Amino acid sequence: MSAAVAADPVSLERAAASPRRRFFRQLARKKLAMLAIIYLAIFYACGIFAPLIAPHDPYEQNLTPGATRQGPSSEHWLGTDALGRDLASRVIYAARTTVVFTVVVLVSGSLVLGLGLGLLAGYRGGWVDTLIMRVGEVLAGLPTLLLMLAITAAFRTRINDVAFWLQDNTFLGGDARTLVKFSIIVFATVPFAWIGTSRIVRSQALAIREETYVLAAEAMGASTWRIITRHILPGVLPLFVVGVSAGMAGTAGAEVTLSFLGLGIDPPTASFGSLIAAGAGPQTFERYPHLLLAPAIPVTLFFFAWNLLGDALVDLLEPRTQALR
Amino acid sequence: MAPGLAGYIVRRLLWAIPVLFAISVIVFYMLRLAPGDPVDSLLGQRYREEEAALIRKKYGYDQPIHIQYVKYMRHLLQGDLGVSTRHQSFTVSEIILPKIWVSARLGFIALVISFFLGIAAGIYAALARGTFLDPLTISFWLAIDAVPIFVAIPFLQWLFAVKLDLIGLSWQGFTSPNIILPILILSLPGTAGIARFVRASVLGVMKEDYVRTARAKGLPERIVVFRHIARNALLPLITIIGLSLPGVAGGSLIIEQMFGIPGIGAESFEAVLAPDFDVILALVLFGSVLFIVANILIDILYAIIDPRIRLGAQRG
Numbered sequence: 001m002s003a004a005v006a007a008d009p010v011s012l013e014r015a016a017a018s019p020r021r022r023f024f025r026q027l028a029r030k031k032l033a034m035l036a037i038i039y040l041a042i043f044y045a046c047g048i049f050a051p052l053i054a055p056h057d058p059y060e061q062n063l064t065p066g067a068t069r070q071g072p073s074s075e076h077w078l079g080t081d082a083l084g085r086d087l088a089s090r091v092i093y094a095a096r097t098t099v100v101f102t103v104v105v106l107v108s109g110s111l112v113l114g115l116g117l118g119l120l121a122g123y124r125g126g127w128v129d130t131l132i133m134r135v136g137e138v139l140a141g142l143p144t145l146l147l148m149l150a151i152t153a154a155f156r157t158r159i160n161d162v163a164f165w166l167q168d169n170t171f172l173g174g175d176a177r178t179l180v181k182f183s184i185i186v187f188a189t190v191p192f193a194w195i196g197t198s199r200i201v202r203s204q205a206l207a208i209r210e211e212t213y214v215l216a217a218e219a220m221g222a223s224t225w226r227i228i229t230r231h232i233l234p235g236v237l238p239l240f241v242v243g244v245s246a247g248m249a250g251t252a253g254a255e256v257t258l259s260f261l262g263l264g265i266d267p268p269t270a271s272f273g274s275l276i277a278a279g280a281g282p283q284t285f286e287r288y289p290h291l292l293l294a295p296a297i298p299v300t301l302f303f304f305a306w307n308l309l310g311d312a313l314v315d316l317l318e319p320r321t322q323a324l325r
Numbered sequence: 326m327a328p329g330l331a332g333y334i335v336r337r338l339l340w341a342i343p344v345l346f347a348i349s350v351i352v353f354y355m356l357r358l359a360p361g362d363p364v365d366s367l368l369g370q371r372y373r374e375e376e377a378a379l380i381r382k383k384y385g386y387d388q389p390i391h392i393q394y395v396k397y398m399r400h401l402l403q404g405d406l407g408v409s410t411r412h413q414s415f416t417v418s419e420i421i422l423p424k425i426w427v428s429a430r431l432g433f434i435a436l437v438i439s440f441f442l443g444i445a446a447g448i449y450a451a452l453a454r455g456t457f458l459d460p461l462t463i464s465f466w467l468a469i470d471a472v473p474i475f476v477a478i479p480f481l482q483w484l485f486a487v488k489l490d491l492i493g494l495s496w497q498g499f500t501s502p503n504i505i506l507p508i509l510i511l512s513l514p515g516t517a518g519i520a521r522f523v524r525a526s527v528l529g530v531m532k533e534d535y536v537r538t539a540r541a542k543g544l545p546e547r548i549v550v551f552r553h554i555a556r557n558a559l560l561p562l563i564t565i566i567g568l569s570l571p572g573v574a575g576g577s578l579i580i581e582q583m584f585g586i587p588g589i590g591a592e593s594f595e596a597v598l599a600p601d602f603d604v605i606l607a608l609v610l611f612g613s614v615l616f617i618v619a620n621i622l623i624d625i626l627y628a629i630i631d632p633r634i635r636l637g638a639q640r641g
Contacts, residue, residue: 141348142612143609146605146608
């Protein structure tokens with residue numbers, strides 16, 4: 001670089017712009033992706049602050065004639081459901097279910113298992129790699145939805161026993177049942193949620209392992225933990241984020257599908273699946289379209305936003321992924 | 326034939342044996358150890374313990390699990406998939422084979438449609454790169470993909486059957502126009518993935534030297550697109566076709582359930598709820614075999630089409 005350029009402070013700053021900053025600048029230029037991020041931020045905020053935002057109590061029933069299945073009004077923005085509960089509040093609480101579920105699966109499935117096992121397999125290689133990838137291969141070969149159903153259905157029959165026991169013997173009280181159902185869905189989803197992520201992470205780690213700076217760190221006697229966290233992880237992270245965001249709609253969809261089939265989170269706890277199930281049916285839709293539309297539109301936009309974001313990220317990182325292959 | 330292909334196939338098939346063994350053990354133990362019991366669905370909520378014991382004895386559920394497993398495997402190896410606790414006069418194969426046939430035909434029709442749409446959309450988007458039509462096309466299909474099928478189904482059923490009164494909703498076989506809706510809902514969501522894949526692939530090929538050469542020597546754009554770009558760009562689609570095969574024969578649980586289609590998806594839902602041990606096991610093993618076979622097929626096809634790929638080299 002010539003002295004003239006280096007002397008110019010503006011271009012010096014530009015030359016020093018980190019790849020990360022360049023990445024965010026490119027992302028900001030993609031309007032659809034930005035819209036998706038904004039929508040997701042609102043969705044997650046709604047979920048987290050549901051008790052503050054919801055206009056009514058989502059569990060409060062009103063069975064007086066005329067109060068059930070009302071259309072939208074100024075009192076009930078999205079109308080009421082078959083038990084006279086405020087639908088807007090139930091949709092906001094359904095977002096809460098989705099938010100909690102996606103975060104739990106993200107942390108346990110993608111972060112701990114997906115990233116952890118992927119890094120381990122890619123860096124250590126050998127029999128560790130073979131074992132992890134073979135287990136993944138076996139799990140990936142299973143018909144996922146069928147097994148998720150089998151797992152949830154298998155535990156469903158005795159679920160009340162466990163829930164009542166927890167209710168009586170722990171501090172959980174009324175939340176026990178929801179917690180048990182929730183754990184079952186997580187338990188049914190996580191075994192299948194890590195495979196895709198760990199494959200991406202592994203192939204990336206395999207490539208970075210051979211880089212000079214990793215070899216140098218090894219030569220200086222750095223511990224495996226240090227090499228993985230300090231040298232491999234930063235290189236793996238971008239693709240990990242892409243993989244996770246591309247798979248997020250599917251993860252959230254698993255809970256919605258299971259709840260729709262009556263095997264996931266069940267009423268009175270709100271979930272998009274059970275809300276949609278209550279409004280699904282051509283006759284119901286003819287008479288009470290809001291029962292289907294109120295939960296369907298926000299959750300469809302949620303999936304769409306994750307799809308768009310995943311698509312934009314893949315697009316941005318494409319040159320880099322091809323260079324590394 | 327690529328060199329070493331036969332040996333490669335044999336090795337892959339041999340590897341499938343421990344995989345299937347592992348799957349069968351996991352699922353068998355999971356079903357037997359979980360609190361759900363076929364007796365519950367056979368006798369209802371309240372029953373006398375003696376009755377339950379009789380039924381468990383009849384199906385052998387009273388024996389230790391490893392003995393049940395050995396017995397099951399011995400029958401399986403002789404081609405006997407066991408008995409259903411729900412339909413007592415039928416064997417498992419009598420129940421699932423006709424249903425697989427229904428699901429497979431439906432799935433095949435849907436697959437052809439989604440590939441046709443996806444390839445067209447993908448090539449179109451790639452050629453329109455740089456204009457707003459590219460992101461519009463892809464986003465359109467992503468939006469379709471984002472609508473959960475259990476939202477699309479009641480809406481479309483209402484639109485076509487109640488509002489417009491064009492078709493009926495009951496399942497009347499493959500010749501009735503009622504089949505249009507399930508086919509549509511089976512095929513549209515998969516299109517986004519194919520379109521995105523084709524678009525990326527076409528964009529990759531468009532950078533190749535031979536495309537520039539074709540343009541430079543003055544070939545008409547139509548020939549460049551179809552003969553030089555599309556032909557090479559569509560090759561990697563084999564992976565997607567292969568990967569969607571298990572889904573084709575596996576049926577769609579929700580679609581079959583909501584349209585009342587007597588396919589393998591609806592069957593698996595009922596079997597899981599019962600729970601009907603032997604039917605669930607048969608379905609899981611069937612799904613896994615499909616997956617393994619599809620993966621082997623992909624590799625073989627790749628090797629035949631592109632001789633540069635050395636089989637076995639990419640898998641350590």
